[in-house]
Amino acid sequence: MVKMRYVSNAEKIVTPFGTAIALGNFDGVHLGHQKLFEMAMKEKGNLELMALSFYPHPTWVLNGVKKDIITSRQHKRALMEKLGVDIFVEYPFTLDLANMNAYDFFRKILIENLNAKMIIVGQDYKFGKARQAGIAELESMCKLYNIKLLVVEKLIWDKEKISSTQIRQYLLDGDIEKANKLLGYPYKLSGKIIKGNQIGRTIGFKTANILTKHGIIYPKNGVYATKVKVYNKDFLAITNIGYNPTINDKIKIKMVETNIFDFDVEIYDENIEVSFFKFIRPEKKFESLADLKRQITSDKEKTQEYFTNFARYDILAK
Numbered sequence: 001m002v003k004m005r006y007v008s009n010a011e012k013i014v015t016p017f018g019t020a021i022a023l024g025n026f027d028g029v030h031l032g033h034q035k036l037f038e039m040a041m042k043e044k045g046n047l048e049l050m051a052l053s054f055y056p057h058p059t060w061v062l063n064g065v066k067k068d069i070i071t072s073r074q075h076k077r078a079l080m081e082k083l084g085v086d087i088f089v090e091y092p093f094t095l096d097l098a099n100m101n102a103y104d105f106f107r108k109i110l111i112e113n114l115n116a117k118m119i120i121v122g123q124d125y126k127f128g129k130a131r132q133a134g135i136a137e138l139e140s141m142c143k144l145y146n147i148k149l150l151v152v153e154k155l156i157w158d159k160e161k162i163s164s165t166q167i168r169q170y171l172l173d174g175d176i177e178k179a180n181k182l183l184g185y186p187y188k189l190s191g192k193i194i195k196g197n198q199i200g201r202t203i204g205f206k207t208a209n210i211l212t213k214h215g216i217i218y219p220k221n222g223v224y225a226t227k228v229k230v231y232n233k234d235f236l237a238i239t240n241i242g243y244n245p246t247i248n249d250k251i252k253i254k255m256v257e258t259n260i261f262d263f264d265v266e267i268y269d270e271n272i273e274v275s276f277f278k279f280i281r282p283e284k285k286f287e288s289l290a291d292l293k294r295q296i297t298s299d300k301e302k303t304q305e306y307f308t309n310f311a312r313y314d315i316l317a318k
Helices: 031-043 058-063 073-082 102-113 135-144 164-173 176-183 289-309
Strands: 005-007 019-023 048-055 087-092 116-122 148-152 187-194 208-211 222-230 233-242 255-260 271-282
Touching: 019 031, 031 048, 031 116, 031 148, 048 073, 073 087, 073 187, 102 116, 102 135, 116 135, 135 148, 164 176, 176 187, 176 271, 208 271, 222 255, 222 289, 233 271, 233 289, 255 271, 271 289
Parallel strands: 005 087, 019 048, 019 116, 048 087, 116 148
Antiparallel strands: 187 208, 187 271, 208 255, 222 233, 222 271, 233 255
């Protein structure tokens, strides 16, 4: 696989034959996005496949409020490369760009700067100042410049359109299994392990702790059946998202705490990746550490049962 080129500025792109540009924010790189790239790969010929997204997210600039995203920038890049994208552009989103009319965006950025010969969009794509233009206007512009346009219909799952908005809601509801179905892969979090209060080891359940990041959406607080990748190996685990009220009743810092099964190696400062599969229970405060230990034992048994009896039949768990 050819290594994907990543561009984080407004530089002019030079390619031998031009580019096939897929337009969108692509948050989550879900099944709908994957279909778009699959169709683009079939139609692009000798053009280089480019994914054009924006950073910061347009809503952050326009509304002054950060919209929590599903995939980190690093994870999005990895997913794009896996889909066969040749060039991934995170175009700088500024107020000047937000105020650019649709035609200028098309001509100056897509044609002159990014060398577009083909454009791929979803059927509800809007662009230009105040989202003034849609598919009809884009089609007219493409005809004017002899650009091939590919419009991809929304994918439907369980009678609803697959969207990043719906996936975010499933995550907030703790419905990780539905979120995973729409994503086409297990929802993932990653980060560097930091030293916690080390209470878990006193009750026989050492945890790897990841500090949560601003701007990333997290599933509803609670305990989940997960898999953890560390040192490029996968391990079963239970993961708690929340404030650990039994231990940290007065410290309101959200954490991701993972107990990795059959793993007893110190991994402070190492990066791990946590994949989520099933919501086990809500977070709660226990009266004693003994009660907490009993509950964690039960959580672990439920997780092992889940992966033994159900996950082997689910392609997402492979």
